[in-house]
Amino acid sequence: MDLSSIIATKGHYADYIIDEITHICQKLGKRAPGSEGEKEACEYMAGVLKKDCGCEKVEVESFSENPGSFYGWIYISVTLVLLGVACIFFAPVVTVVLDVLAAAIALLQFGLYKKAVDFLFKKKTGHNVTAIKHCSGEIKRRIVFNGHPDAAWEWPVNYALGGVGFEAHAIIGFAGIFYYLVLGVIAVAKYGSFSGIPAGTALIKCALWGLLFVPFWIGLYFLWNRRKVVDGANDNLTGCYIGIAILKALKDANIELENTEIGVVLTGSEEAGLRGSFAWSEAHKGEFDDVPTFIYSYDTIHDPKYLMANYRDLNGTVKSDKDVTDLFMEAAQALDIHCIKGWVPPMGGATDNAAFNKAGFRSTGITGLNHKLEDYYHTRRDTYDNLNKTGIADCFAVSVKVLDMFDKGAKQ
Secondary structure, eight states: OOOHHHHTTHHHHHHHHHHHHHHHHHHSOOOOTTSHHHHHHHHHHHHHHHHTSOOSEEEEEEEEEOTTHHHHHHHHHHHHHHHHHHHTTTOHHHHHHHHHHHHHHHIIIIISOOOSSGGGSOOEEEEEEEEEEOOSSOOOEEEEEEEOOOOOEEOHHHHHHHHHHHHHHHHHHHHHHHHHHHHHHHHHHHHOTTOOOOTTSHHHHHHHHGGGGHHHHHHHTTSSEEEEEOOOIIIIIIHHHHHHHHHHHHHHTTOOOSSEEEEEEEEOOGGGTSHHHHHHHHHTTTTTOSSOEEEEEEEEEOOGGGEEEESEETTTTEEOOHHHHHHHHHHHHHHTOOOEEEOOOTTSOOOHHHHHHHTTOEEEEEEESOSSOOTTTTSTTOOGGGOOHHHHHHHHHHHHHHHHHHHTTTTO
């Protein structure tokens, strides 16, 4: 089946995507992880998939989570660090213990997206959507398009100072932890675990100079604004609607694939640490092992200069499936659409692709933003009138070409 006619309509379906995103942002509730707004958006898009896209199977699935933990750990770690600063003057061993604990929580909760302190936060219910469009004949392969329907809590520093200011603030804060950790180790080695540092020594001067880190640590308490949820038009209704638009385009053109099943999976609470995609992966473990299955996970499709296939994810710690990623690059090359090889770097967070790969699925992450944070990222500027039609259209076209090549047996 030749899908070039659909690729040629990329502008039309970019308009469709923008119209749908505008409707959700204007008419539905705010979509914080585990909120009624997230559920409402899932139910709305599930209806679109069933009514307008011809999916025979559409399910809205719930899961349990503690979404406040993903940023709430910051309060715990910063408090431990501040207590550690006070202790260095009379019990440096306590400083060492508290700093190590603070760093460990940060590494587990953000560096690896583990549930180290989730139990300390309120339990809520998140929602996922699984939609399947069956093929007309024997199923020989399956492709799944993924996005996350939830939206982020605002990052005030990124809104006020942009990505450079935001990242500098975070880096300085983390540097301060290790600064006092080193001072604590030296103090224990030189003066003992519970001995004060003598006045007038170089070490006491270093400890006092280190107090310059305190305003940055206090600022980390305000790294996120849990009372303001952004619209999340780019991040990540764009990702949700790439797959939805592909299915709608196929239905509009009366195209039925003979041997390729198509799925759209919307995984909630990505902004709370990939909780929806981890839950979906567990709930559907082994379900798609019958035929080769590729998952394309989209996140923040905006700037065409930064359309990117990410070969690593989750702060650079998780490998994407090479064949799945290569196929996207080859599809872009075939259409002469700009696409770059990239990764989600350390301090860059993660996309749902990481959860799928960790669970054993063959997946990759597709993004359309500069990983050096833009001022709309997780801020009130992420609105329906700040979408990029060219970026959306290019990603849609490449994704249709991926489907075309995959349907013809590529990379299986």
